[in-house]
Amino acid sequence: MPERVLGVGVIGAGWMGHVHARAYARLPHHYPELGLRARLVAVADTVPARAEDFAARYAPDRIHADWAALLKDPGIDAVSVTAPNAYHRDMAVAAARAGKHLWIEKPVGLTAGDARAAAEAAARAGVQATVGFNYRNFPAVARARRLIAEGAIGTPAHARVTFLTDYAAHPSGALTWRFLRAQGGSGVLGDLASHGVDLLRFLLGDVERLVADTAVFVPHRPLTAPGGSHYTVVDAPGGPTGAVENEDYVCALLRTRGGVRVTLEAGRTEAGAQNAYGFVVQGGEGMVGWDFRRAGELTVSAGGDYRNQPAERVFPGPGDGEYARFQPGAGIVMSYDDTKVIEAAAFLRSIDEGAPYGPTLEDAVRAAEALEAMARSAADGTWVRL
Ligand SMILES: NC(=O)c1ccc[n+]([C@@H]2O[C@H](COP(=O)([O-])OP(=O)(O)OC[C@H]3O[C@@H](n4cnc5c(N)ncnc54)[C@H](O)[C@@H]3O)[C@@H](O)[C@H]2O)c1
Missing domain, CATH: 3.30.360.10 (Dihydrodipicolinate Reductase; domain 2)
Known part of the structure; x- marks a missing residue:
């Protein structure tokens, strides 16, 4: 079966944004049989220097200052939400409504209500969601x-x-x-x-x-x-x-x-x-x-x-x-990064098979x-x- 390509965007180019980008890149090395391959299409960060440093290392096609623009970027099927906790809920709900699968960092928002809102949005949209409990x-x-x-x-x-x-x-x-x-x-x-x-x-x-x-x-x-x-x-x-x-x-x-x-x-x-x-x-x-x-x-x-x-x-x-x-x-x-490769594999497998894997x-x-x-x-x- 020909390999399918999943366009991914990373929102938040800090420590976790880098770790997610590296994990996507390493997937074919450790999980060559996965039916899906992740391709980094875009990154969004409000601090330009952060986004530029990220782009220099992982070469996404585009940089956005605004995460909402990233969600509209053509070719994005899935997003990593690696921004500070206050943004998790809005980003997760908007991504799910836009039909994007979601790899989101813990704790998923500021409150249990935020995590519940993200869970409900993902369930309603029928997208897969993996959480960073690595x-x-x-x-x-x-x-x-x-x-x-x-x-x-x-x-x-x-x-x-x-x-x-x-x-x-x-x-x-x-x-x-x-x-x-x-x-x-x-x-x-x-x-x-x-x-x-x-x-x-x-x-x-x-x-x-x-x-x-x-x-x-x-x-x-x-x-x-x-x-x-x-x-x-x-x-x-x-x-x-x-x-x-x-x-x-x-x-x-x-x-x-x-x-x-x-x-x-x-x-x-x-x-x-x-x-x-x-x-x-x-x-x-x-x-x-x-x-x-x-x-x-x-x-x-x-x-x-x-x-x-x-x-x-x-x-x-x-x-x-x-x-x-x-x-x-x-x-x-x-290593720590290896555990994130495992998490990325669970994310892509859940998308490929339409059933959740991992947290x-x-x-x-x-x-x-x-x-x-x-x-x-x-x-x-x-x-x-x-
Ligand atoms: N699973 C783990 O072990 C683990 C480890 C560290 C952090 N985390 C989680 O990952 C998330 C990020 O943490 P971090 O340590 O990478 O933080 P960080 O401060 O290093 O990075 C956050 C990035 O988000 C950017 N940002 C801020 N507001 C934004 C917005 N509105 N749109 C786009 N980008 C924005 C910042 O400029 C920064 O580059 C947090 O939710 C944290 O809890 C998980």
Whole structure:
């Protein structure tokens, strides 16, 4: 069958815009049998320098300053929404109404209502939608899920999910969109706890209730011109500052529908953590643990010995998730960008076959509902049922 070409547009030429563009380009290397090939037709960004830098690297046919113009660009069948959270809802709804398939970054808008609006628009238009919950795609995570489902660690009893990073640890880290309610919505809730909730749902099922506490640790940050990233540090002592409007840190205690107790902790001002993301799931007969900084390793303790049972370091390999698409033998570590290639493949496969693969807008809605429940709980100090 002749290969079909899918024209794609990228809206938002920041970190994620680049990652999506690279993922589309690498698809034929890792998924040569896909019936569809992505061709980058256009990019849209409100900061010209951003769009030009993107174009110099990935060579789209056209650059737009206005994302609405990109949606009207002939030859675009699908869009990546990689702009700040405040734009997700309008972009997703407009793209769906224009009949464009949607690869959209988490958290999908500012609220659960925004994620629901995107989901409804996509369903009404009959377009496919994939959401950027890429941590699911690490082969070690896929193996952990399989081990839990097979009962290798017994019945899961409790778990710890951690998403701690240092990108905002520097007190002179710039006041970018991520720290402003109107632009980013919640703070570390939408930014990182969203990944944590998705991972815990992927491994252990839906959340039934939770209680949470939040904190702001760096209340003011220096102002910056558009075009910086959340890693930008402003070296201007005594310069103008603005208030951080959303939380730097959340700690939550959750109960899944299956009765598993989970503690989830996410923070963005964590000097020393770098990117300490991961989980430990404890079952009655053993445990599995994963650390993103050692993404190619899984700690597993299983075997039914209970006491003195060793915890072993296991290196995932072919047979674990999509590992074999990338490497021929176990123990060759895969990267963050590789997980986005897997996500891009799920997106194109869902379009090709007319059925969803991987995380969908429904998953984004479920995560957003849990995040809103955490914010509510932190405000009034009570358990919240989902
Ligand atoms: N899946 C993940 O692991 C992951 C990681 C980082 C970011 N994200 C998500 O990706 C999205 C983008 O984050 P980022 O880190 O790439 O941000 P970023 O600040 O690096 O990039 C955002 C880009 O969007 C552009 N932009 C702003 N308003 C726009 C508009 N109206 N139209 C078009 N472009 C516009 C900005 O100029 C900038 O170039 C966020 O929703 C974030 O939550 C996901």
